[in-house]
Amino acid sequence: MDNKELIRMLNRDLADEHAAVLRYIVHGYQEGEDTPTGASLLSRAREEMWHMHWLGMIIGQLGGEPDMKPAPYPFDPANRSTMFKSYIDYENKLIPHYKEEAGRVDDPHIKRVLEREAWESKVHAGKFNKILNKLTPDEASGKPGAGNKLPPEFISRLQEIIKNKYTQMLQGIRNAWIFQKDAKTGWQIMDFSMTKMKQLAHVAEEVAANGINPMFKTDKLDLGASLAEALKNAAADLEKTRVDHIALQIGDEIKKHAGLAINIELTVNQEEYEEAEIKEWIEALKSR
Ligand SMILES: [Fe+2]
Ligand SMILES: [Fe+2]
Numbered sequence: 001m002d003n004k005e006l007i008r009m010l011n012r013d014l015a016d017e018h019a020a021v022l023r024y025i026v027h028g029y030q031e032g033e034d035t036p037t038g039a040s041l042l043s044r045a046r047e048e049m050w051h052m053h054w055l056g057m058i059i060g061q062l063g064g065e066p067d068m069k070p071a072p073y074p075f076d077p078a079n080r081s082t083m084f085k086s087y088i089d090y091e092n093k094l095i096p097h098y099k100e101e102a103g104r105v106d107d108p109h110i111k112r113v114l115e116r117e118a119w120e121s122k123v124h125a126g127k128f129n130k131i132l133n134k135l136t137p138d139e140a141s142g143k144p145g146a147g148n149k150l151p152p153e154f155i156s157r158l159q160e161i162i163k164n165k166y167t168q169m170l171q172g173i174r175n176a177w178i179f180q181k182d183a184k185t186g187w188q189i190m191d192f193s194m195t196k197m198k199q200l201a202h203v204a205e206e207v208a209a210n211g212i213n214p215m216f217k218t219d220k221l222d223l224g225a226s227l228a229e230a231l232k233n234a235a236a237d238l239e240k241t242r243v244d245h246i247a248l249q250i251g252d253e254i255k256k257h258a259g260l261a262i263n264i265e266l267t268v269n270q271e272e273y274e275e276a277e278i279k280e281w282i283e284a285l286k287s288r
Contacts, residue, residue, distance in 0.1 A: 001104055001105060003062055003063075003064075006062065006105065006110075007059055007062050007063075007064035009101060010055050010058055010059050010062075010064070010110075011059060011064065011066065011067040012067075012071070013055050013098075013101070013114075013117070014052060014055045014056060014059065014066060014067055015067055015069060015070055015071035016071050016094070017048050017051040017052040017055060017117075018052055018068070018069075018070035018071070019070040019071045019072060019073035020044075020045075020048040020051075020073060020090070021045050021048040021049055021052060021070075022070055022073065022216050023073040023075065023087070024041045024042070024044045024045035024048065024087075025041075025042065025045045025204070026204075026208055026213060026214060026216075027041050027083065027144060028040075028041030028042035028044075028045060029042075029201075029204060029205045029208035029209060029214070030144035030145035030208050030209065030211065031144045032209065033205070037080075037131055037139075037144075040127065040131060044124055044127065044128075047120060047124070051117050051120070053173075054113045054116075054117075055113070056173065056174075056177040057177055057180060058109070058110055058113065059177065060177035060178050060180050061180070065178075065223055066174055066177055066178075068170045068173070068174055068218065068221055069218075070216075073090065074086065074090070075087065075090070077143070078143075079140065079141050079142060079143055080135055080139055080140055080141075080142060080143065080144065081132065081135060081140040081141065083144075084128050084129075084131055084132040084135075085132065087124075087125075087128045088125050088128045088129055088132065091121045091122070091124040091125035091128065092121075092122075092125045094117070094118065094121035095118050095119075095121050095122050095125075096118075097118075098114045098115065098117045098118035098121065099114075099115070099118045101114045102114035102115045102118065145208065145209070145210070145211030145212075146209065146210065146211055147210075147211060148210040148211050148212055149210060150206075150207075150210050150212075150253075151253060154253045155207065155210075155212060157248060158203050158206060158207050158248075159207065159214070159215040160215075160244065161203050161241070161244055161245065161248065162200060162203050162204050162207065162214045162215045162216070163215045163216075163217050163218070163219070164219070164240070164241050164244060165196055165199055165200045165203070165241060166200055166215075166216050166217070166218060167218040167219045167221070168196055168234075168237050168238070168241060169193050169196035169197055169200055170218055170221060171221050171222060171233075171234070171237070172189050172190070172192055172193035172196060172234065173190070173193045174221060174223075175189050175227075175230045175234070176189040176190035176193060178225070178230075179227050179230065182227055185227060185231075185281060185285075188277075188281065189230075189234070192234075192274050192277075192278075195270055195274065199263075199267045199270065199271075202260065202263035202264070202266075202267065203260070203263075203264075204216075206257065206260050227285065228282065228285055228286075231278055231281055231282045231285065232282060234278050235275050235278045235279055235282070238271045238274055238275040238278070239271075239275060241271060242268055242271040242272065242275070245264050245267050245268045245271065246268055248264055249261070249264055249265065249268070
């Protein structure tokens with residue numbers, strides 16, 4: 001398999017793993033992190049993030065551009081039973097898929113990663129099967145996510161914040177994979193992407209718990225090859241999202257959501273911290 005074909009193949013896998021992350025996260029938030037089903041779904045989502053990460057690192061090493069657009073995740077949303085059956089199908093299909101791909105590559109690391117994604121998909125199917133078998137009749141025929149109690153205007157503001165943070169986070173992950181040769185900066189960027197995931201979670205959880213799909217959509221990502229440019233954009237973008245978060249702190253609605261208000265304040269402080277750090281990296285890069 002030539003390099004280009006290999007990158008194309010891994011990018012399709014990346015998009016599938018990304019789809020799985022989003023599906024399990026949204027469902028996990030709808031169930032609630034503090035429920036056994038929700039906790040289990042979020043745990044699967046974290047494992048799908050590893051899967052994404054290994055593929056993204058390889059694509060970056062191969063000189064490819066990672067495809068940050070998730071594939072569709074086909075599932076039957078009728079009730080919990082049909083949802084978990086869809087997840088089991090999805091994971092089961094990935095086992096032969098990854099095994100077949102592993103058989104077609106020569107690089108031992110890539111082969112091992114693909115094989116691992118096969119056997120971890122098998123574990124996922126098994127865990128979902130266990131949840132499915134343990135559902136009470138009421139749970140099985142019901143749907144996750146309580147009715148919405150948030151005013152529409154507040155939801156649209158939260159959705160905008162989710163979209164912007166999701167874009168910023170994916171941009172960071174993409175940059176970390178692309179600039180991994182610059183090991184220290186690559187790792188620092190990834191570190192901040194993890195903070196962004198958490199910041200995203202604070203808001204997305206609130207939205208999903210109200211039975212609404214969080215807006216995991218992105219603006220256009222910057223696919224540039226210059227680290228200096230990427231850092232400059234990252235700092236500017238942080239300033240933008242910080243302004244949005246500060247604006248959300250004003251008004252009566254936020255006062256009704258004490259937990260969210262604390263997390264938004266935390267996010268604002270973290271964004272300020274990250275911006276200052278990134279500006280220092282930019283200076284360090286100039287003097288290199
Ligand atoms: Fe996976
Ligand atoms: Fe999986």
